[in-house]
Amino acid sequence: MGLRFTVLSSGSTGNATLVANGEVTLMIDAGFSARRIDELLQERGVTGNDINGILITHEHSDHIKGLGAVARKYNLPIYANEKTWSAMEKSIGKISEENRCLLGTGETRDFGSMRVESFAISHDAAEPVAYSFYDGKDKLSVCTDLGYASDKVKMAIADSDVLVLEANHDIEMLRMGRYPWNIKRRILGDLGHLSNEATGDLMSELMNGRMKRTYLAHLSREHNMPDLARMSVRSAMEDRGCFYKDSEFKLCDTYYDRPTPWDRVADL
Known part of the structure; x- marks a missing residue:
């Protein structure tokens, strides 16, 4: 099927993007209220139950505002590096241990047939990253902030x-x-x-x-x-x-x- 994506919304008021390949659907950031995220997903024919995990770029509120609520509502794993976890813990509330996943800066991880690569960027956050996504010959990169x-x-x-x-x-x-x-x-x-x-x-x-x-x-x-x-x-x-x-x-x-x-x- 290959990679497909939708930028659910992007700007200083909030950011979230979906990347899917028919087997796996990942969300990058969750910078809106849980209710607004549900609305944006619905506009693209998706629900939180279709998502397999959330990748976090950094801890600023326009990227994690609804993270805790969405992760708890749909029992979703959250992937972030150690410094980002430390910086955002108080903001997102309690997350179950099995959904607290480390994805180190510079690390590459396979989610089924989708490969995700994290890389460091320059921003005023604890340890900000961006991501590239691979499926076969397809490559999509999402790089902001x-x-x-x-x-x-x-x-x-x-x-x-x-x-x-x-x-x-x-x-x-x-x-x-x-x-x-x-x-x-x-x-x-x-x-x-x-x-x-x-x-x-x-x-x-x-x-x-x-x-x-x-x-x-x-x-x-x-x-x-x-x-x-x-x-x-x-x-x-x-x-x-x-x-x-x-x-x-x-x-x-x-x-x-x-x-x-x-x-x-x-x-x-």
Whole structure:
């Protein structure tokens, strides 16, 4: 069947993504109330009973808000590294020992026929990670909440068929926005979030003819807009000499208030 996925919702108000292959369904993060997660799942024809586990990227509330409640309601295992477990324990409440699963940074684990690889990213959390998913020749990477893309991050997401990648803010909108300077400095720093321009620069390095689509994720509602993000990323790519035809590669939207359609990684 191969990999398919839906970004249930993405942004500063909450984040969750589903990845499935017909045998296994995994959720990345649970940054909404349990009720809202159920609603988002229902919109994509899924229930919590269909999920086999939850992978956590880091402990910020927009990634774990409903984690404890959803895990208890559906008796789901939670996978995170040791430092993330320590950082989020008080926020998520009691989790049964059998559902407290360690997945170390840099570790690769098989979930049936789906292989998951964790890799370190740069963000102001205890030990933040992103994930790549493999099924046969399919590769999907989900990578948000990073202040910059290190060489190790670039290696981890290279050769992805489809990429879910942060394009958090427009730099000038952020600088002119209402946030206090200390928060702006955090967002702009190496432990913050990727700007549209930084995402475009990164994409220009990753384009090798294999990647079919990139979904621009974790857009700021205050300091970005979908049309602007797509335009700025494409412009930055072209400034670096990276041109493409829409028939060969697409920049796709994610949404803060609704899921993306199910998308298959491999072309049918």
